[in-house]
Amino acid sequence: MRGLFIFLFSLIASVALSSPEFWRHEWPDTDFSRSSVQNWGEILSGGPPKDGIPALSDPSFLRAEDERRIKGREPVITVEIDGVEPRAYPIRYLMWHEIVNDTVGGIPVAVTFCPLCNSGITFDRRVRGKVLSFGVSGKLRHSDMIMYDRETHSWWQQAIGTAIVGELNGTQLRALPTWMESWDEFKARNPQGLVMAQPSYNRSYGRNPYEGYDSLSQPFLYNGALPPHGIPPLARVVRVGDRAWPLSRLRNATDLREAGVVLSWKAGQASALDTGRIARGKDVGSIRVTDGQGRDLPHDVMFAFAFHAFWPDGHWMLGN
Incomplete structure (x- = not known):
């Protein structure tokens, strides 16, 4: 299976060296004159195009006690903010969507997961007086997802939460103190907590x-x-x-x-x-x-x- 995995991904992945000119036709609204990328060869296509991996926004939730799909050892990203009902974002969904734009206790958040780096971080989406909405660019750098915001079309490195290309180049997102744990752990601590409901996409949720x-x-x-x-x-x-x-x-x-x-x-x-x-x-x-x-x-x-x-x-x- 491992050999098949590498072979299939090699078929869909573009490994051509990149440059601002190489990407400009796909990203006409991105300001490539502002960038902290020194070696454009580090940016590669991971296969899917822009939004080919569809980020989610304003998801639905159900009570933890009513959830029947998720198995006990499955990982979830837990967001617990004082005064707000705890929320669990299952990796079984983030595996296929990578970003969830949500609002928790008045705080606009982006719950992110990059499978290739196993990196799961939650960011505050407020930047310079704007609330940003994030999508998946389809690009990788050091095998890590490059996100983009739909307001300025700037590119953001998920692992470090920093804009690396575009109008907001150099801007840092604030990471929130969230964590990954098993579904059993979340339920035991928060039996009345909320869990993100299954999205209405045709995906093999629960499969890796x-x-x-x-x-x-x-x-x-x-x-x-x-x-x-x-x-x-x-x-x-x-x-x-x-x-x-x-x-x-x-x-x-x-x-x-x-x-x-x-x-x-x-x-x-x-x-x-x-x-x-x-x-x-x-x-x-x-x-x-x-x-x-x-x-x-x-x-x-x-x-x-x-x-x-x-x-x-x-x-x-x-x-x-």
Whole structure:
């Protein structure tokens, strides 16, 4: 299956070197004169065109106790804001849509998931007095999704939440303290919480189209430097700021207190990028990251190659 996966994606992926002129015909409303991209060859087509992966907006929800489709170990991105009913955004849907534009407690948010980097981050959509709405560009950089906003057609790097091309070039989105956990964990804590309802698209929700991906030795469409210290490229790390803790270290320690943060690991969450059915994936566990007062902190559980690509001078927290 792994060989078939690579072959099929190679057929649909364009690996031609890019340039502003190469993309301008597809993006006539993007200001390519403003860009922080130094090597345009890093930007590749992942196969689908602009909006070929349809982002969602203003999704419907149902009570956790009424949800029957999602299996207990399946991952969800949890958004808990004080004074607002907790919400779960299932990876079984984000796998096929990658971005959900929503509003939670008056805060416009973009819940994002890049399967190729395992990067799940929630951003505040308010920028310079505007509320942005995000779509999927179909482009990749270091194998990470490039988002775009529909208001200025600027391009945004999902892993770092920064505009890299266009009118808003250099602008940083604010990441919110959300996290990925199993559906069972969310339900146990929030039996009356809300879960995003299944979208009305013809997709194989619950299936992982990247079967075997997180066991590969090399990520898809990535030609950058590999992580140091002998860390496998597709090993998961917990990123907090510019620091990365290998997930393998957390599994052994369960709880770590370092660099002013507390990291906790708990078994029970399936990998979304292992077997063909998300619910059957290997147990990678769930991570919570808090400060010394127990307050949740923004973080990401991503693949090691992506951390090294976007934080080449980042700190590897190896505990040596």
